[in-house]
Amino acid sequence: MRQLDQAFSALADPTRREILVHLARGEANVSDIVRRFDLTQPTISSHLKVLESAGLISRRREAQLRPCNLVPERLKAVTDWLEQVQAIWEGNYKRLDALLTELKQAEKKERKK
């Protein structure tokens, strides 16, 4: 539960979402991201910290660099939750639809009598 809270909260910021889109294309160093986004290093660093705490990205230390990677499993967990809600809704919708068809047919039969 806590993990979904953190993931959704991290995704609620447009810069953080853009960083994720950028990392979906492949690993990037913090300095690349700073250059790309035209934001200060501390701003980018704090966004990366939020994304890392939420488990949406991972960072490793490599000499002076800090390569960042997307963690697709966490992104998938978020998508799975949303798809589950949609499936419940669609299931319910289909049941309603079936019920309406049934009622209409019953009405037709009734009229024929």
Next chain:
Amino acid sequence: MRQLDQAFSALADPTRREILVHLARGEANVSDIVRRFDLTQPTISSHLKVLESAGLISRRREAQLRPCNLVPERLKAVTDWLEQVQAIWEGNYKRLDALLTELKQAEKKERKK
């Protein structure tokens, strides 16, 4: 952009997510939701307000009742964004995979010489 911010932010709370799951099963009145969740009416009302501002649910006035409904289109917009990021990641992954296969084949050829 703003709509996605609000939707993700609204989804970052476990009670609000549970309310959405509940509404995915069908329309519910505020009083039903209060009864179901064992929370005070003001707490539930403030959660519903957040969900409504985010466009994830709609409420109408019907006599004394306030029936709430899930807005599947907004939920789908959120899922679409996530799936798009996953597609970029998978595309990139496949390209890397193809590149590795190519490199391995080139290496094999080299050895045969």
